Amino acid sequence: MRVSTNQMFMQSSTYMARNESDLNEQVAYLSSGKKVLTAKDDAVSYGTLTGYKDELSNIDQFRRNIVQAENRNSLIEGSFSSAQDILNQVKTTFIQANNGSMSDDDRAALGEQLKQNLKQILDIANARDETGGYVFGGYQIDKQPFLLQPDNSVVYQGDDGIRELKISKSVEVPLNQSGNEAFLKADNPIGDFVGVYNTNNSGVSVNRAVITDRGNYVDGSNYTFDFTDVNNDGNLELSVTDNGGVNLTTIDPYVAGQTVAFNGMEVNIDGTPLPGDQLELAPQEDVSVFQTIKDAIDWVSRTGTITNTEQHAVDYGHILSDINASLNHISTRQGEAGINLQLIDSQSNFHADNELLMEQGRSVIEDLDFATAVTQFEQSKVALQAAQQTYATLQGLSLFNYI
Template identity: 50%
Template sequence: MRVSTAQFYLQSSQQMSSKTSDVNEQMAYLTSGKRVLTAKDDAVSYGTLAGYKDDLANIEKYKRNITQAESHNSLQEVAFSNAEDIFNKIKEQMLKANNGAMSSEDLQAIAKETRNNLDQLFDLANSQNENGDYIFSGYQTEQQPFSQQVDGSVTYSGDSGVRELQIAKNIKIPTNQTGDAAFMKVDNAIGDFSVSYPPNATALNANTSGVAVESANIIDRGAYNTSTGPHTFTTDPITNDLTVTDGGGATVFPVLPTLPAPYVAGQTISFDGIDVTLSGNPLPGESFTINEQAEISIFDVVSDAISWMEQGVVSTNTEQHQVNYNSILDQLSTATSHMTSRQVDAGVRLQVLESQESRHLDSELSISTGKANIEDLDFAKAISQFEQSKIALQASQQAFSKVQGLTLFNYI
């Protein structure tokens, strides 16, 4: 068979190119340390690896979200812990201020100390993270949530938005607690109503008996919503019978035509879908009013405590002064419990985040192991194949070198 020089060169070139490609391919496996680089290496394994890589990418995303959520909730937990400590101090100051040995000057000094505590609470409510974002503003992180007005009251300028981050395929966790829920909506210690007592001892209906509303709750919302408020409690100056009138002046307790009966201390009074329990016995002519208010701002609670202290030593209307003290102290205890529950909420979220992070680490290890079993290279086998490919390439190059120099003139 006759072989042309051009054909010989073409075949030799193709053969050496193929052997070179084999060597380069083996080198790529050795360099990467992977057995499967493309789908042609192992189509089934390549598809499985793609799934593993997606799972690992998702886990990495979830871990970043967990880190971010931990940072936000940790900041809020610390803020609530500090707020709880401040409220405990204010309660101690109130107990100290109720000591009969205190002078008016002493009470003013305690009031000043309590006002400093109020300023600290205000600063905590306006806490910012490392990026300068307000942590209690809801979605409006660039808006300072709380501001003090000229009259000393505090208003909330954030919103009620709760941000969430996905920390697993079907799990999202809140990263913030809004300022209105945390600081402006503390449960009223006596229930759903606030009480307006006579302003001073000289009023005709002054509270000289020390009677107080122990609890007042709406038990039938439908009946209450159709009633007219506010409701006023009055003790008849002659008969000492207790009556309750609504905002229109109609008597709602006792229900007519039943004759009024003498009030018994501790008795629960029911009217217009409301249950009210009083402590103590009102004296003839005394009167007070209840208005719906289920939630109270912590700033108002502390401001009430400061106002009570700033009155100094009271020589008149002492019974009402003590009623106000008891009411403020109860509300301070409720506010302290509120801060504790908020701190617990943040702590529970941190526990969930820690637990989920641990699960991700376990999953990541399992997936990485499965991925390695499929794609990791058997170096001993790969090196053997590489050496074989390299020898084949060298043999091909040597054969070409020897044959391409042969001509018929060598034999003449």
Template identity: 50%
Template sequence: MRVSTAQFYLQSSQQMSQKSSDVNDQMAYLSSGKRVLTAKDDAISYSTLAGYNNDLASIEKYKRNITMAESHNNMQEIVFADADLILDKIKSDMLLANNGRMSSEDIQSLAEQVKSNFSQLLDLANSQNENGDYIFSGYQTQQKPFSQNVDGSVTYNGDSGVRELQVAKNINIATNQAGDAAFLKVENAIGDFTANYTANTSGVAVESAKITNRDNYNSSALPHDYTFTFDAITNDLTVTGSAGVVFPAAPYTAGQTISFDGIDVTLNGNPLPGDSFTISEQEEMSVFDTINNAIAWMEKGSVSVNQEQHQVDYNALLNQLSSAMNHITSRRVDSGIRLQTLESQENRHLDSALNLAKGKSNIEDLDFAKAISEFEQSKLALQASQQAFSKVQGLSLFNYI
């Protein structure tokens, strides 16, 4: 068989190229410590590893989201804890101001302290995170959520948006609490209505006023404002709504509950003939409004034109302050529950990542002893091929003449 010089060189070149490629592949396995680098190494294992890598990448993304969610909720939890302390101070000042031995000057000093506490609470409600975003503005993170008006009232400038981050395949965790839900929507201590005792002079008070039959209430005349009047002679109670009398004149007994338009109202105290007051629908009350009302109550001083009414207002304010404290505590609890959920989910991700890493390792980790042996064999094969080519290429017929 005749073998041309060109054919010899081509075959030798291909053979050495293949041997060199084998050596390079073995070096790549050894340097990476992995036995599966491409699909040609092991198609089934390569596909399985792709699944492992995707799952591990998702876990890393979830862990980053958990870190962000923990940061946001931790900050809110701290704000609510501070707000709770401020409200507790205000309540203590209210209790102190109701002490009969306090002078008007003493009570004015307490009122100034409460004003200072009010400013601190407003600052907390306008808290910003490390990026300068307002944490209680809903989706409007660049908008300062609360601003105080000239009359002392507070306006909310944010929205009700709640941002979420995905921390697991089917689990999203809220990263914020909107300012209106946090500071404005406090449950009314007496129910669904607020009382206005402007014309009252005797100390009668509304203990509770709740809607018990929504259908009857919704079908009643608007607006839902009701006037309670005690007859100037008989002292019988009559309730008048927008469409006229809704509760005909009847004897009044302290502590009784009367019903009309789907509403149950429980009254307490002993009114004088001719007394009257009104109630208007208000299911929720702002924390800031409650504090402003407390300040106004204090600024009346120790001497009030109507001490009985002054005490009724005091009791109502104290109850609403307690409701505000409970509300802030529940907001803090919500943040705490989210933090617990995040911690639990993070631990699950750590366990999952560990199991995935073990499964991935079982498939792709290199058997170094076997790989080194194969590398040495491939290297020897390449060297032998190179030596054979070197010797054969120098031969000619002149060596045998």
């Protein structure tokens, strides 16, 4: 077979180009530290590697969400802790005010202290997060949720929205608590109603008033309890009427402490009523923390001679019960934030373990064995140098060298 000079040049050039390409690939592997750069390196491994990288990217996003969720729930937990401290101060002050030896000036000073406590807890309820949004406003993050009125009542401007953030593919955690749930919905210690005392000469008080049968209960109605001695025989008679004056039940004789049942309700009254005593029950399932403090302020701020000491004592007992209910409620809300923080911590640990597994899998497929890669690089370099020398020798060949 006859080999032309041109064919020899072409073969040498092709061989040299191939070796130079191999060397460039080795340089790319060494500079990146990776052995799989594109699908052509290993199609199956490249697909698996893409899955590992997607999972690691998700973990990174979830970790950023975890930081945000942890900050918000830590803020909420701290807010409720501070609110508990203030409510304990309210309770201490209120108990202190129940002292018959105190003057009007003394009570006025305690009333001012309670007003400061109200403002303090209002500041907590209007807390902002790191972005400037209101924590307890529901979805209304740009509107101040609670407004103090001149009469010390508080108006809520937020809603019941709960903003959540995904901290894993299947786990979401709340970033806030609505102000309605946080500060306005403590459980009513009496039950489902609140007592309104029209005439109370005996000092009786509603101890328990609950709905036991929703099917027979008439929603929204007020009920009036009248205690009389119609027969003038020393036996009390109790009649219960609704808003329209319709008699619902009559108990004759009424025995102090007995349970009064009607229209799917059960009511227990403490104390021994006197003829002429009258009270009403108004539906109210929840107790507002702010209203409780306002009631305490109003009770403490009364001046002059108390004309109805029995009712004054009853009011004191109800307000103290509401303060305790508010404390329990705030503690429960704080506990919910604590549970969220535990969930966040657990999920953070899960992501750390999963990230380690994903990194190990990715490393096995992608990370370069530098010892082997350097050896291959040196071999490719030697091959290229040999090809270059061969090409240079061929370029120098000429028949004139043999004449």
